[in-house]
Amino acid sequence: MTVPSLLTTADLDRLIRMLADGGYTCVGPALRDGAIVYDEIGGVADLPAGWTDVQDAGRYRLERRGDGALFGYNVGAHSWKKYLFPPAEQLWRIPRATDTIRPLTPPQHPVRHAFIGVRGCDLAAIGIQGRVFGHGEHGDGRYAARRDAAFVVAVNCTMAGGTCFCTSMGTGPAAGPGYDLALTELVDADRHGFVVDAGSERGAALLERLACPAAGDAEIADARARVDETAGRMGRTLATDGLREVLLRQLDSPHWDEVGERCLACANCTLVCPTCFCSSVEDVSDLDGSHAERWRRWDSCFNPGFSHIHGGEVRNSTGARYRQWLTHKLATWHDQFGTSGCVGCGRCVTWCPVGIDLTAEAARLREREDSA
Amino acid sequence: MAAATERACGTSPLLPHAWRVAEAWRETGDVVTLALEPAAGDGACDWQPGQFNMLYAFGVGEVPISVSGGTSRRLLHTIREVGPVTRALGALAPGSIVGLRGPFGTAWPLREARGRDLVIAAGGIGLAPLRALIDTVCRERDAFGQVAVLYGTRSPADQLYGPDLDRWRRAGLQVEMTVDHADVDWRGPVGVVTSLVRRVRSDGQRTTAFLCGPEIMMRFMARELEQAGVADSHVWVSLERNMQCATGHCGHCQLGPVFVCADGPVFAWQHVRRLLTVRAL
Amino acid sequence: MKSLEELIGEHPLLAGFAPAHLALVAGCGSNTHYGPGEFLCRAGQPAQHFFLIRRGTVALELEIPGRGPFRFSTVTAGDVVGWSWLIPPYEWQFDARVLEDVSAIRFDGACLRGKCDADPALGYALMKAFAGVLVKRFMETRLQLIDVYGRRD
Numbered sequence: 001m002t003v004p005s006l007l008t009t010a011d012l013d014r015l016i017r018m019l020a021d022g023g024y025t026c027v028g029p030a031l032r033d034g035a036i037v038y039d040e041i042g043g044v045a046d047l048p049a050g051w052t053d054v055q056d057a058g059r060y061r062l063e064r065r066g067d068g069a070l071f072g073y074n075v076g077a078h079s080w081k082k083y084l085f086p087p088a089e090q091l092w093r094i095p096r097a098t099d100t101i102r103p104l105t106p107p108q109h110p111v112r113h114a115f116i117g118v119r120g121c122d123l124a125a126i127g128i129q130g131r132v133f134g135h136g137e138h139g140d141g142r143y144a145a146r147r148d149a150a151f152v153v154a155v156n157c158t159m160a161g162g163t164c165f166c167t168s169m170g171t172g173p174a175a176g177p178g179y180d181l182a183l184t185e186l187v188d189a190d191r192h193g194f195v196v197d198a199g200s201e202r203g204a205a206l207l208e209r210l211a212c213p214a215a216g217d218a219e220i221a222d223a224r225a226r227v228d229e230t231a232g233r234m235g236r237t238l239a240t241d242g243l244r245e246v247l248l249r250q251l252d253s254p255h256w257d258e259v260g261e262r263c264l265a266c267a268n269c270t271l272v273c274p275t276c277f278c279s280s281v282e283d284v285s286d287l288d289g290s291h292a293e294r295w296r297r298w299d300s301c302f303n304p305g306f307s308h309i310h311g312g313e314v315r316n317s318t319g320a321r322y323r324q325w326l327t328h329k330l331a332t333w334h335d336q337f338g339t340s341g342c343v344g345c346g347r348c349v350t351w352c353p354v355g356i357d358l359t360a361e362a363a364r365l366r367e368r369e370d371s372a
Numbered sequence: 373m374a375a376a377t378e379r380a381c382g383t384s385p386l387l388p389h390a391w392r393v394a395e396a397w398r399e400t401g402d403v404v405t406l407a408l409e410p411a412a413g414d415g416a417c418d419w420q421p422g423q424f425n426m427l428y429a430f431g432v433g434e435v436p437i438s439v440s441g442g443t444s445r446r447l448l449h450t451i452r453e454v455g456p457v458t459r460a461l462g463a464l465a466p467g468s469i470v471g472l473r474g475p476f477g478t479a480w481p482l483r484e485a486r487g488r489d490l491v492i493a494a495g496g497i498g499l500a501p502l503r504a505l506i507d508t509v510c511r512e513r514d515a516f517g518q519v520a521v522l523y524g525t526r527s528p529a530d531q532l533y534g535p536d537l538d539r540w541r542r543a544g545l546q547v548e549m550t551v552d553h554a555d556v557d558w559r560g561p562v563g564v565v566t567s568l569v570r571r572v573r574s575d576g577q578r579t580t581a582f583l584c585g586p587e588i589m590m591r592f593m594a595r596e597l598e599q600a601g602v603a604d605s606h607v608w609v610s611l612e613r614n615m616q617c618a619t620g621h622c623g624h625c626q627l628g629p630v631f632v633c634a635d636g637p638v639f640a641w642q643h644v645r646r647l648l649t650v651r652a653l
Numbered sequence: 654m655k656s657l658e659e660l661i662g663e664h665p666l667l668a669g670f671a672p673a674h675l676a677l678v679a680g681c682g683s684n685t686h687y688g689p690g691e692f693l694c695r696a697g698q699p700a701q702h703f704f705l706i707r708r709g710t711v712a713l714e715l716e717i718p719g720r721g722p723f724r725f726s727t728v729t730a731g732d733v734v735g736w737s738w739l740i741p742p743y744e745w746q747f748d749a750r751v752l753e754d755v756s757a758i759r760f761d762g763a764c765l766r767g768k769c770d771a772d773p774a775l776g777y778a779l780m781k782a783f784a785g786v787l788v789k790r791f792m793e794t795r796l797q798l799i800d801v802y803g804r805r806d
Binding site: 402454495496497524525526530550552553554555556558559560561562563564566567570571585586588589592 | 665710712714721722724725726727729731732752789792793796797799800801802803804
């Protein structure tokens with residue numbers, strides 16, 4: 001166990017540049033089009049200093065904080081899954097030949113990403129997707145390869161957003177295992193620094209190369225207190241006790257169709273969700289028919305055609321599709337992968353255009369059962 | 373990846389491998405059987421009855437098709453032409469190349485049924501995933517008690533595998549066929565396939581049943597068998613859902629907690645019966 | 654040779670009937686045989702009987718003008734032909750045409766109705782037995798209606 005270091009903003013900038021020099025493509029939060037997204041960054045100057053976000057069901061706004069905090073906001077619509085499980089990926093490309101199909105794997109240029117600013121909820125989500133893609137007799141090794149290559153700089157949250165409920169899901173506000181470095185931002189009128197903790201050997205090695213002073217007991221205690229305090233300020237809560245069983249008993253509830261009346265089946269929730277993993281393959285050929293390709297693209301259980309079998313859709317109503325999404329996320333995910341599929345990041349609540357709130361719907365289903 | 377080296381039909385579960393159409397013949401108006409042989413000398417596919425392969429028609433797409441017979445180096449796939457990919461596969465002439473991934477999914481648990489009576493019930497194209505199972509039963513006829521094959525189709529013209537049905541009869545199986553609709557020239561039974569259960573001579577308590585056909589048909593068949601004393605733990609069904617990746621990662625074939633492609637397609641009725649009665653699950 | 658009472662007691666329709674009831678039912682029955690092409694009943698005619706099929710095959714058909722007979726079901730050993738004897742106006746609703754030599758027990762409907770009226774317990778037992786036959790026919794007809802194997806494109 002190494003002693004946490006105390007970094008300045010300039011030290012953090014050095015850290016990012018050292019990662020870039022080490023061959024990592026650094027990605028982190030950045031301001032784009034009125035939102036905080038994840039994109040390539042060159043250093044601290046690219047981070048959304050002094051900005052925060054205000055979130056509620058169906059609502060996301062940026063505001064000025066009044067200080068220079070670099071991580072003083074919560075998660076936006078993007079998650080790290082776009083780097084580890086790309087939205088569109090070529091699986092193979094083959095030439096047409098009269099005597100054989102000789103599959104060619106796409107050229108592998110494994111990008112080594114350094115993720116700067118991974119929240120506890122998102123770190124948990126990366127772990128969950130790792131289980132999903134590693135699951136079964138034929139695991140998909142590409143996810144694991146990208147994940148193993150990635151360097152993770154986590155951020156312990158010192159503020160909770162309006163749609164956050166990581167404490168309910170046990171994923172935050174402190175980042176759990178899986179990070180290489182975890183930092184807690186201390187920002188006050190008279191100082192701005194980071195208590196940084198190593199979670200891996202390569203994290204510890206990098207920290208050593210940075211050669212920053214050890215954080216003092218007061219700073220460590222301050223950092224811990226800010227994170228602990230954040231745990232009590234969640235905008236949402238989800239009662240997970242027995243939730244799987246409640247939901248599986250409610251498969252025939254009229255409540256699903258009631259949600260279906262409000263839901264637009266726009267698939268936003270599944271696209272912003274850091275654990276949703278559904279995909280489709282698309283087979284295409286070029287115009288002269290000399291080559292064919294297969295692409296894998298993100299899909300959503302809300303999309304028409306998703307559950308198609310000969311004759312039509314199995315899930316033929318929006319209510320049925322919402323039920324699939326919610327019960328998969330909060331109930332059958334446990335059967336499949338031994339965990340919940342929800343990390344409490346709140347994205348599905350924030351980015352639902354009609355403000356459907358997973359925590360409220362789950363609570364309502366529990367109430368309906370209690371009052372039945 | 374460890375899984376990659378253990379592939380029977382190729383090096384990666386995601387990459388199709390070349391198989392050649394050795395023979396192709398039409399079973400009925402819209403059903404074709406392809407006999408496939410590896411295009412490369414060392415290709416092989418160690419499948420078991422009940423499992424399926426993903427067949428790829430160049431540039432068109434890929435569909436799951438159960439293996440209906442053959443050997444590891446000569447695979448029979450019976451395909452009903454219902455969409456662009458199945459039509460493209462059905463139009464392939466001998467010598468054509470198809471892409472193949474597999475085998476995937478669970479097999480019929482025939483070993484556990486040794487010493488018992490069998491009811492093997494199929495509806496329509498559902499006989500294809502059972503054909504190889506029935507052939508195995510014929511080869512090991514003495515390992516089983518009474519064996520009844522119940523087969524229902526829409527009309528006499530839709531019946532598959534005529535010569536096989538005769539062969540199974542000669543091997544000592546009770547083969548009963550019925551059609552939903554027939555003109556008066558048809559000499560056989562008319563009625564739904566569930567009506568054949570009352571002709572079965574076996575003892576329900578000693579019976580294992582293997583069902584494949586439209587989901588509704590299997591539901592009613594399972595119910596009929598239960599009334600005849602067959603325990604739901606001894607009824608096995610093969611389910612159809614939208615299978616795309618065949619490895620349990622694309623999410624399309626989910627039915628409640630299961631991935632039909634990887635956890636199935638063959639399931640014990642007792643494990644899925646509740647799921648199948650939830651509307652649009 | 655088995656008595657009529659024993660024969661009908663072995664038929665699935667009357668399995669579980671009390672011996673006294675079997676005796677009453679047997680009193681209205683007689684063994685009968687039909688050759689291929691013969692009719693057990695014809696639509697529109699008075700329904701005076703029902704049949705327990707012991708052997709052979711019978712097609713249930715309805716003549717459709719311009720199309721000929723439509724065969725909606727075939728029945729065989731262990732099956733029952735006829736419920737019209739039980740329900741007014743006691744008139745056959747379909748044709749029952751023999752496909753393969755039939756041995757059956759034919760029951761006189763008026764005789765049985767008289768015994769049922771006199772012994773409601775027998776009436777209830779028979780009604781339950783026939784309800785089972787009707788429900789099964791009804792379910793099978795529904796399944797045929799769904800046309801589970803039909804193309805959907």
